[in-house]
Amino acid sequence: MQQRVALPHKQINADLLNITLKAPLWWWITVGVLGLFVLAAFSSVAVLVNKGLGVTGLNRPVMWGLFIVDFIFWIGISHAGVMLSAILRLSKAEWRRPATRAAEVLTVLSLLWAALHPVIHAGRLWRIMYWAFPYDFSRGIWINIRSPLVWDPSAIFTYLTGSALFVIVALIPDLAVIRDRTTGIRHQIYSILAMGWRGTPRQWKLQIVAGFLLSALLLPVFVSVHSIVSWDFAVAISVEAWHVTIFAPYFVIGAVHSGVSAVVTMMVLMRWLFGWHAYIREEHIDALGRLLIVIATTWLYFFFLEFSFALFSRESQEIALRELQVFTWPWWPLFLTFILAGYVIPVGLWLSKRVRRSWVMMFWTSLLVNIGMWLERLIIVIPGLSRKTPFSFDWGTYHPSLIEVTIIVGGYAFVFLLLLLFAKAFPLIPIFDIKEGQTLSENIKIGRRTVPALRVEE
Amino acid sequence: MVIEVIERQTRKWQMVVDVDKCTGCQACVIACQVENNVALNSDEIFRQRRATEWIRIERYWEGEFPNVKARFLPVLCQQCGNAPCEPVCPVFATYHNDQGLNVQVYNRCVGTRYCQNNCPYHVRFFNFWEPVWPESLRNHLNPDVTVRSRGVMEKCTFCVQRIRRGELDADREGRQLKDGDIQPACAQACPTDALVFGDISDSNSRVSGFAENKRKFHLREELGTDTNVIYLAKVDAEAKDRSHA
Numbered sequence: 001m002q003q004r005v006a007l008p009h010k011q012i013n014a015d016l017l018n019i020t021l022k023a024p025l026w027w028w029i030t031v032g033v034l035g036l037f038v039l040a041a042f043s044s045v046a047v048l049v050n051k052g053l054g055v056t057g058l059n060r061p062v063m064w065g066l067f068i069v070d071f072i073f074w075i076g077i078s079h080a081g082v083m084l085s086a087i088l089r090l091s092k093a094e095w096r097r098p099a100t101r102a103a104e105v106l107t108v109l110s111l112l113w114a115a116l117h118p119v120i121h122a123g124r125l126w127r128i129m130y131w132a133f134p135y136d137f138s139r140g141i142w143i144n145i146r147s148p149l150v151w152d153p154s155a156i157f158t159y160l161t162g163s164a165l166f167v168i169v170a171l172i173p174d175l176a177v178i179r180d181r182t183t184g185i186r187h188q189i190y191s192i193l194a195m196g197w198r199g200t201p202r203q204w205k206l207q208i209v210a211g212f213l214l215s216a217l218l219l220p221v222f223v224s225v226h227s228i229v230s231w232d233f234a235v236a237i238s239v240e241a242w243h244v245t246i247f248a249p250y251f252v253i254g255a256v257h258s259g260v261s262a263v264v265t266m267m268v269l270m271r272w273l274f275g276w277h278a279y280i281r282e283e284h285i286d287a288l289g290r291l292l293i294v295i296a297t298t299w300l301y302f303f304f305l306e307f308s309f310a311l312f313s314r315e316s317q318e319i320a321l322r323e324l325q326v327f328t329w330p331w332w333p334l335f336l337t338f339i340l341a342g343y344v345i346p347v348g349l350w351l352s353k354r355v356r357r358s359w360v361m362m363f364w365t366s367l368l369v370n371i372g373m374w375l376e377r378l379i380i381v382i383p384g385l386s387r388k389t390p391f392s393f394d395w396g397t398y399h400p401s402l403i404e405v406t407i408i409v410g411g412y413a414f415v416f417l418l419l420l421l422f423a424k425a426f427p428l429i430p431i432f433d434i435k436e437g438q439t440l441s442e443n444i445k446i447g448r449r450t451v452p453a454l455r456v457e458e
Numbered sequence: 459m460v461i462e463v464i465e466r467q468t469r470k471w472q473m474v475v476d477v478d479k480c481t482g483c484q485a486c487v488i489a490c491q492v493e494n495n496v497a498l499n500s501d502e503i504f505r506q507r508r509a510t511e512w513i514r515i516e517r518y519w520e521g522e523f524p525n526v527k528a529r530f531l532p533v534l535c536q537q538c539g540n541a542p543c544e545p546v547c548p549v550f551a552t553y554h555n556d557q558g559l560n561v562q563v564y565n566r567c568v569g570t571r572y573c574q575n576n577c578p579y580h581v582r583f584f585n586f587w588e589p590v591w592p593e594s595l596r597n598h599l600n601p602d603v604t605v606r607s608r609g610v611m612e613k614c615t616f617c618v619q620r621i622r623r624g625e626l627d628a629d630r631e632g633r634q635l636k637d638g639d640i641q642p643a644c645a646q647a648c649p650t651d652a653l654v655f656g657d658i659s660d661s662n663s664r665v666s667g668f669a670e671n672k673r674k675f676h677l678r679e680e681l682g683t684d685t686n687v688i689y690l691a692k693v694d695a696e697a698k699d700r701s702h703a
Binding site for chain 2: 049051052053054058059060063118121122123124125127128134142143144146147148149150230232235236237238385389390391392393394396
């Protein structure tokens with residue numbers, strides 16, 4: 001049952017642009033505090049560049065550490081945007097309207113931060129251009145296209161370009177709204193950004209067609225990005241935990257799980273911070289909760305497959321590795337937390353409608369999912385490398401250094417900061433989409449009851 | 459620009475490691491360290507678990523106390539014919555040359571460390587810190603070998619500088635390269651002659667003589683890496699397993 005509130009268009013403009021046109025004091029304070037965290041993170045990067053990777057906790061067996069764990073995590077978060085916007089747009093799900101912009105923006109911003117991880121983590125990051133943008137044509141030396149690390153940047157940059165276009169196409173009508181409500185330099189900037197939008201039928205048609213086309217084009221990219229990230233691991237023949245054929249779908253569905261949960265967290269926060277109670281309603285988080293139950297259960301199935309495929313070979317090294325992941329200190333409490341936080345607790349709670357419609361519960365359960373999913377990546381990457389190989393020279397594990405932790409924590413502040421800055425410049429809920437939903441809505445009578453319905457123009 | 463292609467005779471370098479002869483004295487480790495400008499491994503570096511030993515002696519204990527035997531296994535880059543480290547490098551910093559060597563190009567390396575993750579023998583080393591030598595050792599560096607900066611991977615090259623020098627010397631003197639002309643530092647330093655190096659395509663070389671040896675095995679053969687280092691198993695009565703690894 002949808003609880004629709006009929007609002008005049010003026011009211012919608014004023015509500016959804018409240019942060020953009022005049023930012024409250026808490027916005028400035030939060031931006032300042034987050035800025036300090038980001039500064040700390042980038043100073044740590046500077047130290048790392050200056051001194052070398054010795055300042056991290058990485059060592060001989062564990063050559064990839066928290067940076068890679070966090071890289072997979074943020075790429076995973078970025079899967080929310082297309083999953084929600086494209087699929088729900090193509091399937092014309094009505095409840096998508098307030099969630100799409102937030103999801104798309106989260107995609108772009110988390111991709112931006114994710115793409116920095118492999119750069120920071122490289123030994124000589126000043127020579128990274130080589131790898132991401134092969135420039136060395138004159139000597140006839142190309143990048144090695146057999147390496148998953150070459151597929152990575154191409155997938156990420158395609159996804160970044162596509163989802164940025166997606167955001168911009170959906171932003172144009174809203175930019176025109178802001179243009180008409182500002183003066184001076186801001187008016188001029190928004191005039192340029194709005195690209196002459198007047199809301200003519202032709203413009204609307206083009207905008208809608210572009211949105212649908214981009215949705216359809218981005219779907220295969222979205223599947224490929226995390227598949228390719230998973231192949232960074234799956235092609236490694238000599239690391240037992242990584243060399244699993246099911247990794248690509250397992251990673252993609254895990255990414256959707258954590259990404260959609262992040263959107264739920266973000267929507268609850270938006271409602272609370274910006275006071276958009278009339279726009280983000282219980283029906284929306286209810287729908288997302290139901291979607292998440294399906295996604296999470298599919299993910300659990302793939303997780304089970306991954307584990308059983310590994311044990312099925314009955315190789316002693318494989319079994320020893322799973323033992324390390326599940327039963328050995330310090331991994332067993334992390335593994336237990338991961339299973340409980342990633343699936344058991346949130347999905348168990350989401351089965352109840354009261355939880356799905358409770359803001360507080362949805363906030364904490366969706367946050368819990370992402371804690372679980374972060375641990376999942378940790379449990380794949382680190383024990384995979386710190387397992388006991390046949391050569392005892394290399395036995396050991398890994399403890400992240402303060403520098404690494406600062407960069408990781410600063411990354412969360414970075415994405416949150418960018419989100420707040422975005423909210424200052426552009427509305428986080430698509431104004432035109434909300435209005436469209438209102439225009440199309442009508443109440444129809446079924447028997448004695450009046451129910452909300454949607455007018456569809458063929 | 460015209461690139462002059464030097465025609466080289468087809469050679470395939472291999473090394474034979476006779477585990478039965480190895481006493482675990484570590485002379486090869488030191489010789490390699492000196493020959494190849496490998497950074498000094500201080501206590502602190504060992505504690506950080508970032509030591510660099512292009513060739514290392516793995517030690518295994520066999521049997522129960524008091525009948526314990528120490529087993530030694532020298533492990534160096536296996537110069538795999540089908541090397542897992544090569545396809546994963548995004549910038550071709552590691553590739554296969556025409557003599558079957560797995561070559562590391564320091565200039566191209568950006569330090570993704572993927573090759574080390576994918577190396578089943580763990581013989582690739584990353585320079586976590588800028589290598590520093592004490593003043594007294596400044597002049598000891600080998601001028602034929604690049605001093606690696608921080609942020610790049612390095613590994614055993616089968617002393618490629620000695621191979622090139624040997625080939626050039628033979629060319630200059632107008633003679634054929636003969637078996638034993640080229641010796642990597644580890645093989646040269648080995649007091650028990652446990653390490654033998656040579657050209658497997660030359661049927662008269664010493665390494666070719668071991669090709670059909672009954673004690674022959676490869677490390678982690680099950681991975682199909684087609685290694686160019688051949689091990690000869692221990693022969694004493696207690697040695698149960700052909701392959702310790």
